[in-house]
Amino acid sequence: MIDVATLPEVLRLEPVADNRYQARHQHEGGDVERDVVFGGQILAQMIMASAMKDGGVKEVKSIHTIFARPGTYSQPMVYEVDSMHSGRTFSSDTVTAWQGNRLISRGIVLLTADEPDLIRHTTVTMPSVPGPEDPAGRRDQRVFPGAEGLICHGVDTRSDEAPGAPELFVWTRYSKSFDPPIVNQAILSWATDGFMIGTTMLPHPGVSEGVAHQAISTGPVGHTVNFHERFDASEWLLMAKESIWAGRGRAYGRCNIFTQDGKLAANYTQDCMVRAFPDVPARPGTKQVM
Numbered sequence: 001m002i003d004v005a006t007l008p009e010v011l012r013l014e015p016v017a018d019n020r021y022q023a024r025h026q027h028e029g030g031d032v033e034r035d036v037v038f039g040g041q042i043l044a045q046m047i048m049a050s051a052m053k054d055g056g057v058k059e060v061k062s063i064h065t066i067f068a069r070p071g072t073y074s075q076p077m078v079y080e081v082d083s084m085h086s087g088r089t090f091s092s093d094t095v096t097a098w099q100g101n102r103l104i105s106r107g108i109v110l111l112t113a114d115e116p117d118l119i120r121h122t123t124v125t126m127p128s129v130p131g132p133e134d135p136a137g138r139r140d141q142r143v144f145p146g147a148e149g150l151i152c153h154g155v156d157t158r159s160d161e162a163p164g165a166p167e168l169f170v171w172t173r174y175s176k177s178f179d180p181p182i183v184n185q186a187i188l189s190w191a192t193d194g195f196m197i198g199t200t201m202l203p204h205p206g207v208s209e210g211v212a213h214q215a216i217s218t219g220p221v222g223h224t225v226n227f228h229e230r231f232d233a234s235e236w237l238l239m240a241k242e243s244i245w246a247g248r249g250r251a252y253g254r255c256n257i258f259t260q261d262g263k264l265a266a267n268y269t270q271d272c273m274v275r276a277f278p279d280v281p282a283r284p285g286t287k288q289v290m
Contacts, residue, residue, distance in 0.1 A: 037071030040193035142194030157198025200243035249275035
């Protein structure tokens with residue numbers, strides 16, 4: 001069972017009505033440069049809202065979320081859980097994020113109980129990249145609040161000066177782990193939202209996160225995380241990201257997440273918006289990447 005008092009503040013959901021929970025923001029009061037709630041926060045808090053109904057007995061197999069509207073840090077976020085099915089092995093919930101009467105996002109969470117192997121295989125392998133101890137790693141805080149984030153090879157997704165292949169490798173870990181696996185899953189899911197748009201821009205000179213929300217309009221619109229092996233949030237995890245397509249104002253990327261000893265902990269995909277503002281001419285940088 002989940003001891004809510006031991007959780008990080010951003011994962012402590014407060015019941016406000018039947019199957020409705022209010023959550024704290026990463027940035028309270030909206031005093032930030034860009035007042036748009038980070039999608040990773042919504043993913044993590046949706047998972048915790050789903051966990052609240054049964055105390056975290058099950059763990060997440062997958063969560064698929066649509067980001068319909070931007071949220072603001074200046075208003076409370078309330079999560080409403082609608083249980084579609086609750087069985088011995090599988091459960092499924094629809095979780096809706098609200099700010100007042102404004103629907104912000106909706107997710108479908110599939111939960112599962114642990115079972116022994118009948119079959120087992122993994123067809124992807126961990127890439128060979130510098131470890132988290134490499135001094136060339138670039139620190140990046142688009143991970144769970146208080147966690148460490150390190151981008152391999154020192155890649156700066158905000159720079160226009162070093163275009164390269166649309167792939168990015170990011171190490172992350174939190175300061176502690178939790179007994180219910182679902183809490184570790186919420187912590188990791190937070191980190192899955194922040195890097196894919198920057199990854200998809202890497203091959204395109206003059207187009208980077210450094211001009212996002214100024215000359216170009218970007219944002220995630222759909223996000224799916226699948227969990228596989230259990231993992232410890234306090235141990236290093238490698239997110240191996242690649243953007244396999246971009247065009248028509250959109251981009252698509254996928255990522256495999258490995259424990260440091262090479263086990264496949266999770267993977268995710270993201271649909272993004274990457275487009276010019278209507279009154280700003282499209283910038284160059286549309287070369288095909290093979």
